[in-house]
Amino acid sequence: MAYEGLDFYNIDDLLTEDERTIRDTVRGWVSERVIxxxxxxxxxxxxxxxxxxxxxxLGFLGANLPEEYGCAGLNNVCYGLICQELERGDSxxxxxxxxxxxxxxxxxxxxxSEEQKRKxxxxxxxxxxIGCFGLTEPDxxxxxxxxxxxxxxxxDHYLLNxxxxxxxxxxxADVAVVWAKLDGVIHGFIVERGMEGxxxxxxxxxxxxxxxxxxxxxxxxxxxxxxxxxxxxxxxxGPFSCLNNARYGISWGALGAAMACFxxxxxxxxSRIQFDKPIASYQLVQNKxxxxxxxxxxxxxxxxxxxxxxxxxxxIPQQISLAKMNNVDIALQIARVSRDxxxxxGILGEYPIMRHANNLESVFTYxxxxxxxxxxxxxxITGIAAFE
Ligand code: TGC
Ligand code: FAD
Numbered sequence: 001m002a003y004e005g006l007d008f009y010n011i012d013d014l015l016t017e018d019e020r021t022i023r024d025t026v027r028g029w030v031s032e033r034v035i036x037x038x039x040x041x042x043x044x045x046x047x048x049x050x051x052x053x054x055x056x057x058l059g060f061l062g063a064n065l066p067e068e069y070g071c072a073g074l075n076n077v078c079y080g081l082i083c084q085e086l087e088r089g090d091s092x093x094x095x096x097x098x099x100x101x102x103x104x105x106x107x108x109x110x111x112x113s114e115e116q117k118r119k120x121x122x123x124x125x126x127x128x129x130i131g132c133f134g135l136t137e138p139d140x141x142x143x144x145x146x147x148x149x150x151x152x153x154x155x156d157h158y159l160l161n162x163x164x165x166x167x168x169x170x171x172x173a174d175v176a177v178v179w180a181k182l183d184g185v186i187h188g189f190i191v192e193r194g195m196e197g198x199x200x201x202x203x204x205x206x207x208x209x210x211x212x213x214x215x216x217x218x219x220x221x222x223x224x225x226x227x228x229x230x231x232x233x234x235x236x237x238g239p240f241s242c243l244n245n246a247r248y249g250i251s252w253g254a255l256g257a258a259m260a261c262f263x264x265x266x267x268x269x270x271s272r273i274q275f276d277k278p279i280a281s282y283q284l285v286q287n288k289x290x291x292x293x294x295x296x297x298x299x300x301x302x303x304x305x306x307x308x309x310x311x312x313x314x315x316i317p318q319q320i321s322l323a324k325m326n327n328v329d330i331a332l333q334i335a336r337v338s339r340d341x342x343x344x345x346g347i348l349g350e351y352p353i354m355r356h357a358n359n360l361e362s363v364f365t366y367x368x369x370x371x372x373x374x375x376x377x378x379x380x381i382t383g384i385a386a387f388e
Pocket of ligand 1: 094
Protein backbone atom coordinates (compact mmCIF):
# COMPACT_ATOMS: atom_id res chain seq x y z
CA MET A 1 0.00 0.00 0.00
CA ALA A 2 1.40 3.42 -0.97
CA TYR A 3 2.39 5.67 1.92
CA GLU A 4 -0.21 8.42 2.38
CA GLY A 5 1.21 10.57 5.16
CA LEU A 6 -0.89 11.93 7.99
CA ASP A 7 -3.13 14.95 7.55
CA PHE A 8 -5.68 15.06 10.36
CA TYR A 9 -6.30 18.83 10.09
CA ASN A 10 -6.51 18.98 6.28
CA ILE A 11 -3.28 20.90 5.99
CA ASP A 12 -3.26 19.83 2.35
CA ASP A 13 -6.02 22.43 1.88
CA LEU A 14 -3.50 25.10 2.88
CA LEU A 15 -1.06 23.98 0.18
CA THR A 16 -1.17 25.07 -3.44
CA GLU A 17 -1.46 22.47 -6.15
CA ASP A 18 2.22 22.99 -7.02
CA GLU A 19 3.24 22.47 -3.41
CA ARG A 20 1.27 19.24 -3.20
CA THR A 21 2.75 18.03 -6.48
CA ILE A 22 6.28 18.67 -5.26
CA ARG A 23 5.55 16.93 -1.96
CA ASP A 24 4.14 13.92 -3.81
CA THR A 25 7.14 13.79 -6.15
CA VAL A 26 9.58 13.68 -3.23
CA ARG A 27 7.37 11.19 -1.41
CA GLY A 28 7.34 8.85 -4.40
CA TRP A 29 11.09 9.19 -4.89
CA VAL A 30 11.74 8.36 -1.22
CA SER A 31 9.48 5.29 -1.41
CA GLU A 32 11.18 4.07 -4.55
CA ARG A 33 14.82 5.05 -4.08
CA VAL A 34 15.48 5.51 -0.36
CA ILE A 35 13.32 3.14 1.69
CA UNK A 36 14.42 -0.09 -0.07
CA UNK A 37 18.14 0.57 0.52
CA UNK A 38 18.49 2.74 3.59
CA UNK A 39 18.50 0.06 6.28
CA UNK A 40 21.42 -1.65 4.51
CA UNK A 41 23.37 1.60 4.46
CA UNK A 42 22.50 2.25 8.09
CA UNK A 43 23.79 -1.18 9.11
CA UNK A 44 26.92 -0.78 6.97
CA UNK A 45 27.58 2.79 8.11
CA UNK A 46 27.62 4.16 4.56
CA UNK A 47 25.86 6.98 2.72
CA UNK A 48 24.05 6.14 -0.57
CA UNK A 49 26.13 8.41 -2.75
CA UNK A 50 24.37 7.30 -5.93
CA UNK A 51 21.37 9.35 -4.78
CA UNK A 52 23.22 12.67 -4.77
CA UNK A 53 22.99 13.38 -8.50
CA UNK A 54 19.35 12.28 -8.51
CA UNK A 55 18.56 14.72 -5.72
CA UNK A 56 20.27 17.40 -7.78
CA UNK A 57 18.33 16.56 -10.92
CA LEU A 58 15.06 16.63 -9.00
CA GLY A 59 15.85 20.06 -7.56
CA PHE A 60 16.12 19.03 -3.89
CA LEU A 61 19.50 20.74 -3.31
CA GLY A 62 19.28 24.43 -2.44
CA ALA A 63 15.64 24.20 -3.52
CA ASN A 64 14.72 27.63 -2.12
CA LEU A 65 17.59 29.47 -3.82
CA PRO A 66 17.12 31.28 -7.16
CA GLU A 67 16.99 29.60 -10.54
CA GLU A 68 19.65 32.01 -11.77
CA TYR A 69 22.28 29.82 -10.11
CA GLY A 70 20.83 26.50 -11.20
CA CYS A 71 18.54 26.05 -8.21
CA ALA A 72 14.82 25.27 -8.23
CA GLY A 73 13.72 28.69 -6.92
CA LEU A 74 10.94 27.18 -4.79
CA ASN A 75 9.20 28.83 -1.85
CA ASN A 76 9.82 27.81 1.74
CA VAL A 77 6.69 25.67 1.99
CA CYS A 78 8.15 23.50 -0.77
CA TYR A 79 11.57 23.48 0.84
CA GLY A 80 9.97 22.35 4.11
CA LEU A 81 7.93 19.66 2.42
CA ILE A 82 11.06 18.35 0.70
CA CYS A 83 12.79 18.08 4.10
CA GLN A 84 9.75 16.36 5.61
CA GLU A 85 9.61 13.72 2.90
CA LEU A 86 13.39 13.13 2.81
CA GLU A 87 13.48 12.56 6.56
CA ARG A 88 10.64 10.07 6.30
CA GLY A 89 13.27 8.03 4.47
CA ASP A 90 16.10 8.75 6.90
CA SER A 91 17.53 11.75 8.76
CA UNK A 92 20.79 11.13 6.86
CA UNK A 93 19.16 11.99 3.54
CA UNK A 94 17.58 15.17 4.91
CA UNK A 95 20.88 16.02 6.61
CA UNK A 96 22.68 15.75 3.30
CA UNK A 97 20.20 18.13 1.67
CA UNK A 98 20.21 20.52 4.67
CA UNK A 99 23.97 20.81 4.73
CA UNK A 100 24.31 21.16 0.98
CA UNK A 101 21.51 23.69 0.58
CA UNK A 102 21.23 25.63 3.82
CA UNK A 103 24.75 25.47 5.17
CA UNK A 104 26.93 25.53 2.05
CA UNK A 105 24.94 26.98 -0.86
CA UNK A 106 23.12 29.55 1.27
CA UNK A 107 26.26 31.28 2.67
CA UNK A 108 27.88 31.28 -0.77
CA UNK A 109 24.68 32.79 -2.18
CA UNK A 110 24.15 35.31 0.65
CA UNK A 111 27.73 36.28 1.46
CA UNK A 112 29.83 35.16 -1.52
CA SER A 113 31.25 37.17 -4.41
CA GLU A 114 29.58 36.86 -7.81
CA GLU A 115 32.56 34.76 -8.93
CA GLN A 116 32.17 32.38 -5.96
CA LYS A 117 28.45 32.03 -6.70
CA ARG A 118 29.00 31.27 -10.38
CA LYS A 119 31.78 28.82 -9.59
CA UNK A 120 30.04 26.78 -6.89
CA UNK A 121 26.25 27.15 -6.85
CA UNK A 122 25.34 25.38 -10.12
CA UNK A 123 27.64 22.44 -9.30
CA UNK A 124 26.28 22.15 -5.77
CA UNK A 125 22.69 22.40 -7.01
CA UNK A 126 23.20 19.56 -9.49
CA UNK A 127 25.05 17.36 -7.01
CA UNK A 128 28.20 17.42 -9.16
CA UNK A 129 29.96 18.95 -6.15
CA ILE A 130 29.39 18.12 -2.48
CA GLY A 131 29.74 20.61 0.35
CA CYS A 132 30.20 20.62 4.11
CA PHE A 133 29.95 23.25 6.85
CA GLY A 134 32.63 23.54 9.51
CA LEU A 135 31.57 25.43 12.62
CA THR A 136 31.78 23.01 15.58
CA GLU A 137 35.16 22.28 17.16
CA PRO A 138 36.15 19.59 19.67
CA ASP A 139 35.98 22.10 22.55
CA UNK A 140 33.36 24.48 21.15
CA UNK A 141 29.96 22.97 20.32
CA UNK A 142 27.13 25.03 21.79
CA UNK A 143 29.49 27.96 22.13
CA UNK A 144 31.01 28.37 18.66
CA UNK A 145 32.07 31.95 19.47
CA UNK A 146 34.98 30.45 21.43
CA UNK A 147 36.43 28.71 18.36
CA UNK A 148 40.20 28.52 18.08
CA UNK A 149 40.56 27.77 14.36
CA UNK A 150 42.28 30.79 12.92
CA UNK A 151 43.34 32.37 9.66
CA UNK A 152 46.32 34.68 9.30
CA UNK A 153 46.68 37.23 6.56
CA UNK A 154 49.91 36.42 4.74
CA UNK A 155 49.64 39.07 2.03
CA ASP A 156 48.67 37.05 -1.04
CA HIS A 157 46.84 34.28 0.89
CA TYR A 158 45.40 33.29 4.28
CA LEU A 159 47.08 30.60 6.37
CA LEU A 160 44.49 28.39 8.07
CA ASN A 161 45.18 26.30 11.18
CA UNK A 162 42.83 24.39 13.49
CA UNK A 163 40.30 21.57 13.52
CA UNK A 164 36.56 21.05 13.22
CA UNK A 165 34.61 18.04 14.47
CA UNK A 166 31.27 16.38 13.79
CA UNK A 167 31.11 17.67 10.23
CA UNK A 168 28.41 16.09 8.05
CA UNK A 169 29.69 15.11 4.57
CA UNK A 170 33.25 16.23 5.44
CA UNK A 171 35.10 13.22 4.01
CA UNK A 172 33.27 13.29 0.67
CA ALA A 173 33.08 17.06 0.29
CA ASP A 174 34.63 18.94 -2.61
CA VAL A 175 34.21 22.20 -0.79
CA ALA A 176 34.01 23.19 2.87
CA VAL A 177 32.58 26.44 4.20
CA VAL A 178 34.82 26.90 7.22
CA TRP A 179 34.36 29.49 9.96
CA ALA A 180 37.60 30.75 11.48
CA LYS A 181 38.90 33.79 13.31
CA LEU A 182 40.87 36.39 11.38
CA ASP A 183 42.34 38.98 13.76
CA GLY A 184 39.90 37.67 16.39
CA VAL A 185 36.78 38.13 14.20
CA ILE A 186 34.89 35.16 12.69
CA HIS A 187 34.91 34.96 8.88
CA GLY A 188 33.83 32.32 6.37
CA PHE A 189 36.39 30.66 4.08
CA ILE A 190 35.87 28.37 1.10
CA VAL A 191 38.33 25.52 1.56
CA GLU A 192 38.62 23.15 -1.38
CA ARG A 193 39.40 19.45 -1.43
CA GLY A 194 43.04 18.84 -2.31
CA MET A 195 44.40 22.02 -0.73
CA GLU A 196 47.69 21.07 0.89
CA GLY A 197 47.42 20.56 4.65
CA UNK A 198 43.63 19.93 4.57
CA UNK A 199 42.38 16.48 5.57
CA UNK A 200 38.91 15.20 6.49
CA UNK A 201 39.04 11.81 8.24
CA UNK A 202 35.72 10.07 8.81
CA UNK A 203 34.49 9.60 12.39
CA UNK A 204 33.55 5.99 13.09
CA UNK A 205 31.58 4.18 15.77
CA UNK A 206 28.34 6.19 15.68
CA UNK A 207 25.12 4.58 16.91
CA UNK A 208 23.06 7.37 15.33
CA UNK A 209 22.88 8.77 11.78
CA UNK A 210 24.82 5.74 10.64
CA UNK A 211 23.83 6.33 7.02
CA UNK A 212 25.41 9.80 7.14
CA UNK A 213 29.09 10.58 6.83
CA UNK A 214 30.46 12.53 9.79
CA UNK A 215 34.03 13.81 9.80
CA UNK A 216 36.76 15.82 11.35
CA UNK A 217 38.29 18.64 9.33
CA UNK A 218 41.96 19.26 10.02
CA UNK A 219 43.78 22.37 8.78
CA UNK A 220 47.53 22.39 9.06
CA UNK A 221 49.06 25.47 7.45
CA UNK A 222 46.49 25.45 4.63
CA UNK A 223 47.13 28.26 2.13
CA UNK A 224 43.69 29.60 1.28
CA UNK A 225 43.64 32.02 -1.68
CA UNK A 226 42.44 35.53 -0.88
CA UNK A 227 39.50 35.16 -3.26
CA UNK A 228 38.16 32.27 -1.12
CA UNK A 229 37.13 34.53 1.77
CA UNK A 230 33.35 35.11 1.88
CA UNK A 231 33.34 38.90 1.56
CA UNK A 232 29.75 39.61 2.63
CA UNK A 233 29.77 38.87 6.35
CA UNK A 234 31.81 38.86 9.53
CA UNK A 235 31.05 37.78 13.09
CA UNK A 236 28.76 35.04 14.35
CA UNK A 237 25.87 36.45 12.31
CA GLY A 238 27.42 34.63 9.33
CA PRO A 239 27.16 31.04 10.56
CA PHE A 240 23.98 31.74 12.57
CA SER A 241 22.19 33.01 9.44
CA CYS A 242 22.92 29.65 7.81
CA LEU A 243 21.66 27.83 10.89
CA ASN A 244 18.35 29.71 10.66
CA ASN A 245 17.71 28.02 7.32
CA ALA A 246 18.88 24.58 8.35
CA ARG A 247 16.95 24.65 11.64
CA TYR A 248 13.87 25.68 9.68
CA GLY A 249 14.26 22.60 7.46
CA ILE A 250 14.74 20.35 10.48
CA SER A 251 11.42 21.55 11.94
CA TRP A 252 9.75 20.00 8.92
CA GLY A 253 12.11 17.07 8.58
CA ALA A 254 11.49 15.77 12.09
CA LEU A 255 7.79 15.51 11.25
CA GLY A 256 8.65 13.18 8.38
CA ALA A 257 10.42 10.80 10.77
CA ALA A 258 7.51 11.07 13.24
CA MET A 259 4.95 10.36 10.51
CA ALA A 260 6.91 7.27 9.43
CA CYS A 261 6.84 5.99 13.01
CA PHE A 262 3.11 6.73 13.35
CA UNK A 263 2.33 4.97 10.08
CA UNK A 264 4.27 1.87 11.06
CA UNK A 265 2.72 1.86 14.56
CA UNK A 266 -0.82 2.09 13.24
CA UNK A 267 -0.29 -0.76 10.80
CA UNK A 268 1.48 -2.87 13.36
CA UNK A 269 -1.16 -2.29 16.04
CA UNK A 270 -3.93 -3.30 13.66
CA SER A 271 -2.22 -6.51 12.61
CA ARG A 272 -0.55 -7.70 15.82
CA ILE A 273 -2.80 -10.09 17.75
CA GLN A 274 -2.39 -10.57 21.50
CA PHE A 275 -5.01 -12.03 23.84
CA ASP A 276 -7.01 -12.94 20.69
CA LYS A 277 -7.47 -9.34 19.56
CA PRO A 278 -5.43 -6.78 17.61
CA ILE A 279 -3.42 -4.69 20.07
CA ALA A 280 -5.04 -1.65 18.36
CA SER A 281 -8.26 -2.60 20.14
CA TYR A 282 -6.82 -1.89 23.59
CA GLN A 283 -7.36 1.53 25.13
CA LEU A 284 -3.76 1.92 26.21
CA VAL A 285 -2.53 1.40 22.64
CA GLN A 286 -5.16 3.75 21.20
CA ASN A 287 -4.08 6.35 23.73
CA LYS A 288 -0.53 6.14 22.39
CA UNK A 289 -1.69 6.43 18.77
CA UNK A 290 -4.01 9.34 19.58
CA UNK A 291 -1.18 11.13 21.40
CA UNK A 292 1.12 10.66 18.36
CA UNK A 293 -1.51 12.04 16.01
CA UNK A 294 -2.12 14.99 18.32
CA UNK A 295 1.55 15.95 18.55
CA UNK A 296 2.20 15.48 14.84
CA UNK A 297 -0.81 17.65 13.98
CA UNK A 298 0.38 20.46 16.26
CA UNK A 299 3.88 20.16 14.79
CA UNK A 300 2.50 20.38 11.25
CA UNK A 301 0.67 23.59 12.07
CA UNK A 302 3.83 25.08 13.58
CA UNK A 303 5.84 24.14 10.49
CA UNK A 304 3.30 25.48 8.02
CA UNK A 305 2.96 28.79 9.86
CA UNK A 306 6.75 29.04 10.08
CA UNK A 307 6.97 28.62 6.31
CA UNK A 308 4.46 31.39 5.71
CA UNK A 309 6.35 33.79 7.98
CA UNK A 310 9.62 32.86 6.27
CA UNK A 311 8.15 33.53 2.86
CA UNK A 312 6.66 36.83 4.12
CA UNK A 313 10.03 37.86 5.54
CA UNK A 314 8.63 38.32 9.06
CA UNK A 315 10.17 35.23 10.68
CA ILE A 316 12.48 35.78 13.65
CA PRO A 317 15.12 33.21 14.72
CA GLN A 318 13.42 32.57 18.06
CA GLN A 319 10.33 31.31 16.21
CA ILE A 320 12.54 28.84 14.36
CA SER A 321 14.04 27.72 17.68
CA LEU A 322 10.56 26.96 19.02
CA ALA A 323 9.64 24.80 16.03
CA LYS A 324 13.02 23.03 15.87
CA MET A 325 13.00 22.12 19.55
CA ASN A 326 9.32 21.16 19.64
CA ASN A 327 9.18 19.10 16.48
CA VAL A 328 12.40 17.20 17.13
CA ASP A 329 11.38 16.60 20.73
CA ILE A 330 7.99 15.17 19.80
CA ALA A 331 9.48 13.15 16.94
CA LEU A 332 11.98 11.56 19.32
CA GLN A 333 9.26 10.79 21.87
CA ILE A 334 7.02 9.40 19.13
CA ALA A 335 9.83 7.15 17.90
CA ARG A 336 10.30 5.78 21.42
CA VAL A 337 6.55 5.16 21.96
CA SER A 338 6.42 3.61 18.52
CA ARG A 339 9.21 1.23 19.50
CA ASP A 340 7.12 0.23 22.49
CA UNK A 341 4.03 -0.45 20.33
CA UNK A 342 6.14 -2.70 18.08
CA UNK A 343 7.28 -4.75 21.06
CA UNK A 344 10.44 -6.74 20.41
CA UNK A 345 9.96 -6.28 16.66
CA GLY A 346 10.57 -2.58 17.27
CA ILE A 347 14.29 -3.19 17.61
CA LEU A 348 14.57 -4.94 14.24
CA GLY A 349 15.78 -3.31 11.04
CA GLU A 350 12.68 -4.71 9.34
CA TYR A 351 10.85 -1.72 10.79
CA PRO A 352 12.17 1.86 10.51
CA ILE A 353 11.56 2.68 14.17
CA MET A 354 14.85 2.15 15.94
CA ARG A 355 16.74 3.76 13.05
CA HIS A 356 14.58 6.89 13.33
CA ALA A 357 14.81 6.89 17.14
CA ASN A 358 18.59 6.65 17.04
CA ASN A 359 18.89 9.28 14.29
CA LEU A 360 16.68 11.69 16.17
CA GLU A 361 19.07 11.59 19.14
CA SER A 362 21.56 13.45 16.90
CA VAL A 363 18.93 15.76 15.49
CA PHE A 364 17.99 16.67 19.09
CA THR A 365 21.61 17.79 19.61
CA TYR A 366 22.79 19.24 16.32
CA UNK A 367 21.83 22.64 14.96
CA UNK A 368 21.59 23.83 18.57
CA UNK A 369 20.74 21.40 21.34
CA UNK A 370 17.21 21.27 22.74
CA UNK A 371 18.29 23.29 25.77
CA UNK A 372 20.19 25.88 23.74
CA UNK A 373 16.89 26.56 21.94
CA UNK A 374 15.17 26.79 25.32
CA UNK A 375 17.73 29.40 26.32
CA UNK A 376 17.32 31.31 23.05
CA UNK A 377 13.58 31.52 23.75
CA UNK A 378 14.25 32.33 27.42
CA UNK A 379 16.43 35.25 26.35
CA UNK A 380 13.68 36.48 24.03
CA ILE A 381 11.09 36.35 26.84
CA THR A 382 13.19 37.94 29.57
CA GLY A 383 15.83 39.92 27.74
CA ILE A 384 18.39 38.12 29.91
CA ALA A 385 20.95 35.74 28.36
CA ALA A 386 21.36 32.66 30.56
CA PHE A 387 24.09 30.97 28.49
CA GLU A 388 26.84 31.85 30.93
P1 TGC B 1 24.99 36.08 20.38
O1 TGC B 1 25.64 37.15 21.19
O2 TGC B 1 23.61 35.68 20.69
O3 TGC B 1 25.04 36.54 18.84
C1 TGC B 1 26.27 36.87 18.21
C2 TGC B 1 25.93 37.59 16.92
O4 TGC B 1 25.19 36.75 16.06
C3 TGC B 1 23.89 37.33 15.81
N1 TGC B 1 22.91 36.26 15.85
C4 TGC B 1 22.22 35.83 14.80
N2 TGC B 1 22.21 36.27 13.53
C5 TGC B 1 21.40 35.63 12.66
N3 TGC B 1 20.63 34.60 13.05
C6 TGC B 1 20.61 34.13 14.31
N4 TGC B 1 19.86 33.09 14.66
C7 TGC B 1 21.44 34.76 15.26
N5 TGC B 1 21.69 34.56 16.58
C8 TGC B 1 22.58 35.49 16.93
C9 TGC B 1 23.69 38.33 16.93
O5 TGC B 1 22.79 39.36 16.55
C10 TGC B 1 25.08 38.84 17.13
O6 TGC B 1 25.37 39.73 16.08
P2 TGC B 1 26.30 41.02 16.33
O7 TGC B 1 26.35 41.68 14.99
O8 TGC B 1 25.62 41.80 17.40
O9 TGC B 1 27.63 40.47 16.79
O10 TGC B 1 25.95 34.83 20.37
P3 TGC B 1 26.39 33.88 21.55
O11 TGC B 1 27.84 33.58 21.36
O12 TGC B 1 25.92 34.41 22.87
O13 TGC B 1 25.62 32.53 21.18
C11 TGC B 1 24.38 32.28 21.61
C12 TGC B 1 23.93 30.83 21.24
C13 TGC B 1 24.24 29.86 22.36
C14 TGC B 1 22.44 30.91 21.04
C15 TGC B 1 24.60 30.31 19.95
O14 TGC B 1 25.93 30.22 20.11
C16 TGC B 1 24.05 29.01 19.43
O15 TGC B 1 23.04 28.98 18.72
N6 TGC B 1 24.73 27.87 19.72
C17 TGC B 1 24.40 26.60 19.11
C18 TGC B 1 25.45 26.22 18.10
C19 TGC B 1 24.89 25.48 16.94
O16 TGC B 1 23.70 25.50 16.64
N7 TGC B 1 25.76 24.85 16.18
C20 TGC B 1 25.34 24.16 14.98
C21 TGC B 1 26.52 23.69 14.18
S1 TGC B 1 26.10 23.19 12.55
C22 TGC B 1 25.30 21.76 12.70
O17 TGC B 1 24.99 21.28 13.74
C23 TGC B 1 24.98 21.10 11.42
S2 TGC B 1 24.19 19.59 11.55
C24 TGC B 1 23.73 19.52 9.94
C25 TGC B 1 23.07 18.28 9.53
O18 TGC B 1 23.73 17.24 9.39
O19 TGC B 1 21.83 18.39 9.20
P1 FAD C 1 27.91 20.62 24.18
O1 FAD C 1 27.87 22.02 23.71
O2 FAD C 1 29.12 20.18 24.93
O3 FAD C 1 26.63 20.36 25.09
C1 FAD C 1 26.53 19.23 25.96
C2 FAD C 1 25.31 19.42 26.85
O4 FAD C 1 25.46 20.63 27.63
C3 FAD C 1 23.99 19.61 26.08
O5 FAD C 1 22.95 19.00 26.78
C4 FAD C 1 23.80 21.11 26.06
O6 FAD C 1 22.44 21.49 25.92
C5 FAD C 1 24.35 21.49 27.43
N1 FAD C 1 24.79 22.88 27.48
C6 FAD C 1 25.81 23.46 26.77
N2 FAD C 1 25.89 24.77 27.08
C7 FAD C 1 24.91 25.01 27.97
C8 FAD C 1 24.46 26.18 28.67
N3 FAD C 1 25.05 27.37 28.47
N4 FAD C 1 23.43 26.08 29.51
C9 FAD C 1 22.80 24.88 29.70
N5 FAD C 1 23.16 23.73 29.06
C10 FAD C 1 24.20 23.81 28.23
N6 FAD C 1 28.53 20.81 13.46
C11 FAD C 1 28.95 21.51 12.36
O7 FAD C 1 29.55 22.57 12.48
N7 FAD C 1 28.72 21.03 11.10
C12 FAD C 1 28.08 19.86 10.86
O8 FAD C 1 27.88 19.47 9.71
C13 FAD C 1 27.65 19.10 11.99
N8 FAD C 1 27.07 17.87 11.80
C14 FAD C 1 26.79 17.09 12.89
C15 FAD C 1 26.36 15.78 12.70
C16 FAD C 1 26.11 14.96 13.78
C17 FAD C 1 25.70 13.54 13.56
C18 FAD C 1 26.23 15.47 15.10
C19 FAD C 1 25.92 14.60 16.30
C20 FAD C 1 26.67 16.77 15.31
C21 FAD C 1 26.97 17.58 14.20
N9 FAD C 1 27.49 18.88 14.39
C22 FAD C 1 27.90 19.62 13.29
C23 FAD C 1 27.82 19.35 15.73
C24 FAD C 1 26.62 19.86 16.53
O9 FAD C 1 26.18 21.10 16.06
C25 FAD C 1 27.04 19.94 18.01
O10 FAD C 1 27.13 18.60 18.45
C26 FAD C 1 26.05 20.73 18.83
O11 FAD C 1 26.09 22.10 18.51
C27 FAD C 1 26.30 20.56 20.35
O12 FAD C 1 27.64 20.69 20.67
P2 FAD C 1 28.38 19.57 21.58
O13 FAD C 1 28.10 18.26 20.98
O14 FAD C 1 29.78 20.01 21.72
O15 FAD C 1 27.64 19.62 22.97
